[in-house]
Amino acid sequence: MAETLKVAMPKGRIYKKASALFREAGLPIPLDVDETRKLVIPLPEAGMEFILAKPVDVPTYVEYGVADIGIVGKDVLIEEDKDVYELLDLGIARCRMSVIGLPDWTPGIRQRVATKYPNTASRYFREQGQQVEVVKLNGSIELAPLIGLADRIVDMVETGQTLRENGLVEMTSMFEITSRLVANRVSYRMKNREIQELCDRLQSVIFANTDK
Ligand SMILES: Nc1ncnc2c1ncn2[C@@H]1O[C@H](COP(=O)(O)OP(=O)(O)OP(=O)(O)O)[C@@H](O)[C@H]1O
Numbered sequence: 786m787a788e789t790l791k792v793a794m795p796k797g798r799i800y801k802k803a804s805a806l807f808r809e810a811g812l813p814i815p816l817d818v819d820e821t822r823k824l825v826i827p828l829p830e831a832g833m834e835f836i837l838a839k840p841v842d843v844p845t846y847v848e849y850g851v852a853d854i855g856i857v858g859k860d861v862l863i864e865e866d867k868d869v870y871e872l873l874d875l876g877i878a879r880c881r882m883s884v885i886g887l888p889d890w891t892p893g894i895r896q897r898v899a900t901k902y903p904n905t906a907s908r909y910f911r912e913q914g915q916q917v918e919v920v921k922l923n924g925s926i927e928l929a930p931l932i933g934l935a936d937r938i939v940d941m942v943e944t945g946q947t948l949r950e951n952g953l954v955e956m957t958s959m960f961e962i963t964s965r966l967v968a969n970r971v972s973y974r975m976k977n978r979e980i981q982e983l984c985d986r987l988q989s990v991i992f993a994n995t996d997k
């Protein structure tokens with residue numbers, strides 16, 4: 786008998802895109818979970834159980850094995866550096882991580898960078914040979930250069946609307962970001978048949994979508 790797959794699903798913008806992909810792959814799962822306050826959702830018809838998590842926590846649940854697999858942005862994987870097995874690039878929730886600043890930015894003696902991704906930003910500037918102080922913020926990062934907390938920020942850019950509306954410019958695009966399917970290393974061995982079947986189904990939808 787097939788084993789139930791415990792899936793850590795990020796609430797928010799990734800969920801909507803991931804659920805559409807799962808449904809295209811023939812899995813009967815809810816398209817939206819914004820209405821529910823329930824955090825664990827049994828989905829016996831899909832052979833799954835969804836654990837609805839904050840996006841940044843998904844790799845933690847998977848690393849500890851309380852979820853067998855999870856869906857998470859590459860930005861979070863780079864930042865968190867958890868021991869999980871990256872199985873598939875789902876090609877959804879596409880955006881980029883960039884260095885952003887005011888149009889008249891020039892390098893000063895003391896440079897401060899605000900970001901939700903302090904590890905990624907510190908590593909990036911170290912590799913570039915730039916000495917910067919990194920300040921961690923948890924949202925509305927674009928505020929920082931506008932009100933003088935930081936000279937530049939490292940943040941996600943998708944449509945560029947947030948930058949335009951706040952008079953900021955994208956100085957460097959650091960990485961392309963998409964969501965990934967990740968697995969716990971033990972689960973990948975113990976539930977290999979179920980995980981592989983899911984990967985195969987998703988892979989065919991991803992291929993079909995790239996051809997379009
Ligand atoms: N425009 C975008 N801005 C930020 N993240 C994006 C964007 N487009 C796609 N993503 C992806 O979506 C993920 C963020 O999802 P979301 O915005 O729902 O959560 P969050 O803001 O990190 O969390 P929360 O709102 O629960 O604090 C990122 O990790 C990234 O991979």
Ligand SMILES: O=P(O)(O)OC[C@H]1O[C@H](OP(=O)(O)OP(=O)(O)O)[C@H](O)[C@@H]1O
Pocket residue numbers: 923924925926927940941942943944945946947948
């Ligand atoms: O290029 P755009 O399409 O404008 O998207 C980018 C914006 O979206 C994200 O913010 P989010 O909506 O997650 O809010 P937050 O600032 O609270 O994290 C990100 O941090 C940018 O601010």
